[in-house]
Amino acid sequence: MKVTVYLLASVFLIGWPCVGWAQDQVTEGRLFKAGAATSNITPPLGLEIVGNFAPRPIASHVHDELHVRCLVLDDGSTRLAFAVADNISLGRDVWDEAKLKIEATTGIPVSNMMFSATHTHSSVSASTNKDPSLNYRQFIIGRIVDGITRAVSNLEPARIAWGTGHVPQHVFNRRWLLRD
Numbered sequence: 001m002k003v004t005v006y007l008l009a010s011v012f013l014i015g016w017p018c019v020g021w022a023q024d025q026v027t028e029g030r031l032f033k034a035g036a037a038t039s040n041i042t043p044p045l046g047l048e049i050v051g052n053f054a055p056r057p058i059a060s061h062v063h064d065e066l067h068v069r070c071l072v073l074d075d076g077s078t079r080l081a082f083a084v085a086d087n088i089s090l091g092r093d094v095w096d097e098a099k100l101k102i103e104a105t106t107g108i109p110v111s112n113m114m115f116s117a118t119h120t121h122s123s124v125s126a127s128t129n130k131d132p133s134l135n136y137r138q139f140i141i142g143r144i145v146d147g148i149t150r151a152v153s154n155l156e157p158a159r160i161a162w163g164t165g166h167v168p169q170h171v172f173n174r175r176w177l178l179r180d
Helices: 003-014 017-027 092-106 136-153
Strands: 033-040 067-074 079-085 113-117
Touching: 033 136, 067 136, 079 092, 079 136, 092 113, 092 136
Parallel strands: 079 113
Antiparallel strands: 033 067, 067 079
């Protein structure tokens, strides 16, 4: 499992304090562990794709599947859980319900969890689902819980490292060109 990639991503998600926290714990003789997992949250075809300026298109094929990526860090006394979902946005109520279920399942306190969405404009909404046969909101919550639970099961000894780099060709400001 490529835990290193997830650890590197977590540093960018939560900043440098995590690095200091983990290094301090390692020097105290505790074994630092990390576990990662992904859950597929691709909805069925036929739902509206949200996040566009034009009328909402209906999903007719899957170009790339959507996932929730989960990371759990453990220093021997404290566990932290992170999840990032491929969705335009997930309401606080979705994350709060997922957190309560994760706490009940894994014992990780809600206060030790940090979740976000990628804000992709190529997903469906978890809150405005018009198809009564599919409760996409509950589907996503279940997959977040599954992902964190599997990340806990995947905990293994890990090391923290970081580096820097320059990629100016990937830095730009998106602007829509509109008529006057």
